[in-house]
Amino acid sequence: MAFTLYNAPQSTCSQRVRFVLNAKGLPFAEKKLDLLAGDQLKPDYLKLNPNGVVPTLDHDGNIVIDSSVIIEYLDEIAPQPASFTPRAAAERAKMRSLMRFIDEMPAAAVRVPTFNLAFLPRFAAMSEQEFAAFAESKPLRKEFMLAMGRKGFPEKEMNAALDRMKRTYERMDLAIAESGGPWLLGKHITLADVAVMPALVRMADLGLDHMWKDMPRIVRWYEEIRAHAAFTPTYYFGSLLTEHFPHLKKRAGQP
Ligand SMILES: N[C@@H](CCC(=O)N[C@@H](CS)C(=O)NCC(=O)O)C(=O)O
Numbered sequence: 112m113a114f115t116l117y118n119a120p121q122s123t124c125s126q127r128v129r130f131v132l133n134a135k136g137l138p139f140a141e142k143k144l145d146l147l148a149g150d151q152l153k154p155d156y157l158k159l160n161p162n163g164v165v166p167t168l169d170h171d172g173n174i175v176i177d178s179s180v181i182i183e184y185l186d187e188i189a190p191q192p193a194s195f196t197p198r199a200a201a202e203r204a205k206m207r208s209l210m211r212f213i214d215e216m217p218a219a220a221v222r223v224p225t226f227n228l229a230f231l232p233r234f235a236a237m238s239e240q241e242f243a244a245f246a247e248s249k250p251l252r253k254e255f256m257l258a259m260g261r262k263g264f265p266e267k268e269m270n271a272a273l274d275r276m277k278r279t280y281e282r283m284d285l286a287i288a289e290s291g292g293p294w295l296l297g298k299h300i301t302l303a304d305v306a307v308m309p310a311l312v313r314m315a316d317l318g319l320d321h322m323w324k325d326m327p328r329i330v331r332w333y334e335e336i337r338a339h340a341a342f343t344p345t346y347y348f349g350s351l352l353t354e355h356f357p358h359l360k361k362r363a364g365q366p
Contacts, residue, residue, distance in 0.1 A: 118142070128185070315333075318363040
């Protein structure tokens, strides 16, 4: 089996896929796209992924797009040594409904503080025309870019995104309490844990992890996932925004 992953080091959606590949010990070639330079919008890449986003997985010529779909695909084709999907249908349903929630809530919400706190200086340097053309070129994210504009999302939008993150932690806390933890669905890590992981890592990277500091079940969950053998190879140097943008280090409490 040969895998090529088109992705970006700092992309949260890519990090989900790298985690599962690493956890399963599946070797993969990595094609790194520069998202700020627009590699994801080049015609050859759009033929693979018409959404113009990463990640895209090429498995022996089968092209699979969308990180949630890719991690389910990987778990189906390589269920050993470690399966990330519960055996019982009712538990699988719980996992999938959490994954839908995660894609709709934190995966989307985390983009607002990410863009406002990390990427904005790049966009602010563009002319109005350059920025409009840049937004126009994005098949999936045109409206998002236009809503943000060169000045960033307004405070109301930022607060709403942070509130959606707060509701995510509450949902995670409830799931862990119900399942007995330490993972969302109990004793075994599942794709739902992998799906939400990059959003929490991103919030910590942006210096916003105080939001769950008084939630011991989440603190423990976060420690467990950081201690997983797949975590370090997934978050190689360049995967965190603080490693790209020095102005974020202070926010994240780093020297
Ligand atoms: N639902 C998609 C979303 C993918 C996505 O939004 N990828 C971001 C990086 S995390 C991207 O490629 N952004 C490039 C852009 O907005 O132009 C997935 O999970 O794969």
